[in-house]
Amino acid sequence: MTDKPEIRYPLGVHHRDEISAKSGRPLRDLTLDQVQQGNAQPDDLSASTETLKMQAQIARESGYDEVAANLTRAAEMAGMPNVQILEIYEALRPGRSTYYQLLSLSQQITSMYGAENTGGYIREAAEVYRDTGLLKDEDR
């Protein structure tokens, strides 16, 4: 049915040696010795887009569609810096953005990070906020 290699959960048991961190560093390389010698960076301890996509697939195959959709957005956001994430959050809070600001944010992250799902989520919010009065005052 799928030409993807079979993924077995938990990854930590079945695929540990194949997993790399967001930095690209293999997980098996992250030993106590390496850490003690100062040879580790925060990005060595973050999940990669690829790993989060695998987890999304696992969730979908286990019948948790909404968790899968969230992990798919998370996979896209794994590539974004912290400030970008905080900016998206702030823009989605009530009364913070105009309709066009949300659309533009949606386009921006879709093109910059290939974040189609997250972009779609923001676009959908823009429509709802417009219909239900949750946009920035001037735009109501």
Added chain:
Amino acid sequence: MVQSRSKRFEKLRERDINKEVYVSELPELGLIVMDSPTDPKPSLEMRDGRIVEMDGRPEAEFDAIDRFIAAHAINLERAEMAMEMGSLTIARMLTDINVSQREVMAVFSGLTPAMIAEVMSHLNVVEMMMAMQKMRQRKRPYDQAHVTNWKENPCLLAADAAEAGLRGFAEEETTVRVARMAPFSALALLVGSQVGRPGVMTQISCEEALNLRLAMKGLATYAETLSVYGTIPSFLDGDDTPWSKGILASAYASRGVKSRFTSGSGSEALMGYGLGWSMLYLEIRCILMVKGAGSQGVQNGSISCIALPESLPNGVRGVMAENLVAASLGLEVAAGNDAMSSHSSMRKTAKLMLQMLPGTDFVTSGHSVMPRKDNLFGGGNFDAEDMDDWLVIQRDMQVDGGLKPVREDDVLSVRERGARAIQAVFAEMGFPAISDEEVAAATTAFCSDDMPDRDSVTDLAAADAFLDGDQTALDVVAALTRAGFDDVAESVLEMQRQRVLGDYLHTSAVFDEDFTVASAVNTPNDYEGPGTGYRVEGKVWDDIRALPQALDPHALIKDEALDPNVILEPIGPAGEGSETEVVVSLGPAFASVMNQTLADLSHADVLHAILEGIKSEGVSARVVKVWHGADVADIGLSGAQLSGSGIGIGLQSKGTALIHKKGLAPLNNLELLSMAPNLTLESYRALGRNAACYATGRAPSPVPMKIDNMARLRLIVHTTLLHHREVNQIDEGRGIEEMKVTFR
């Protein structure tokens, strides 16, 4: 009629249960738990693959919550079929062991909020418990700890975190009184928890942005601060929308941090925006939003608002319903029972049973490991002083409430090691020193009153610098290694590696002590009736039943021994007497294999007192031993039947005694001293005197007795064991022998 006050009602008014406020329902203010007359009626209309009407509202009138639910939380392929099944059919599926959990989840994925509310209205609490047993997502239930202290002492926090790990908590949550202490509190919790048990997950409840920063530093492994509300005005008061909260769930997951949402009955009414809808209907909207956002779970069960539904009719049932709805929608449930719910311990326990007996993913959303005064979550519902009650209830019911018994010396050693580990981390990382005095105090402390004061200005400055600086959990790992805590370092590091793997982002995930994840994906709850699902057996049951305070029954009573101070010599079968006498008949073990009563009186003294009492009234006594039985009535009546006066005293070896009379039915008697543990030598002397009075045709006042109803509770096992000894001495063939008595 004279107006008067009942003394019983006066007592009732003073009871804990009446310190609470009870009100009748007032739907327009949202003061109604289930089935508000203004709750929407279930309906669903779809057109071109989208929902155009839901629960009586056309799409054009949808608020943002309806829009979110319609877009993300209802499976459009299943919705029409599920809605047509009817609420009663669905309610019955919940309790039917022949319908699997997955089948029920498939139906629930197509239901509207009002339909789910209607399904719940068909279920009583026992049916909800049956359903929860099946719908809980993870196979094995666990519990979550709250770990805080009033002084925000990091050393005490680490010691408590270590103890919580040892006690079996799978997650530990802390919070802060002074927000700036958050980095140190999160650090102490992380280090202490891994000393207690590798793989325990930790979180700190604080402001959202700070929380996210601490998680990014690797100091927290999960978050549950994402609150949602069932009405838009309440949402706006929280300065969020369903979309902004939803994006936070993705943000946490993108950083490899597990998260769950928070919701619960009563919050909207409390905030003034219940809109006339029942608390359950509003909560179902919340739960569907949580599901739609793609969170793996929720902490619900009214949480901090619990007293509000509990002031109303069927409040506890409604709160159980919200737990069940979340599980049925496929969400992990941390089931409340965390905030103070009642003054009455009976009421608190009764409510707890709804979640503890069927088991939820986390039986509580926070079970305080400290005394109440150190609980910074506003005082816990269950705390350090309730631990043994919890453990005994597990043992009574053969139920796993997530905790296991611990030994005092193990607790002391793990607390000391937790305190030492955080002391070492503070020293290695250049934070304000933790003294040996603090370590010693934290090891044995009852509460933070037992801790020396720290210089909080210095601590806060250092905590600020830690938050703003580059140091992360990796520096904590290095510090632990340098200080020789390699195993703790490895656990903290493995917790970081797990963020790279993301296995614990799935529904209901926890780690065992080898960091093997157990979630609904690889350990789904497969309950399908008796003999299936999670059973308390094997090692788990061995742990639960082995309370440290449980004794070997043999240790309760002394070894068998005769009484050296009285010699009983058989002088032949006892015959019928003819004079005015009292026959004192003894149980078969008396003075020969036993020598004390339950009141610790020696057999010699007791027999001497009885004989003295009889003699003091000028009546003679004869002593016999009854070999054919051990029952006190049988012993007494057997003697009375041989007595010339028809009066006999029966005396069991454990001290129970009576006066019997020839011709009475065995279970009738003249006087019975049943409270053996409370009897004194004077009681036995009086019994002898009274028997002599009956023998001479006088009517004495019954022997006074001290009543202590708790004695039976304390001594029922002793009684069983001692009586067993008496029964063992029965020798039917020997009948009744007359005894020559010699006191030494």
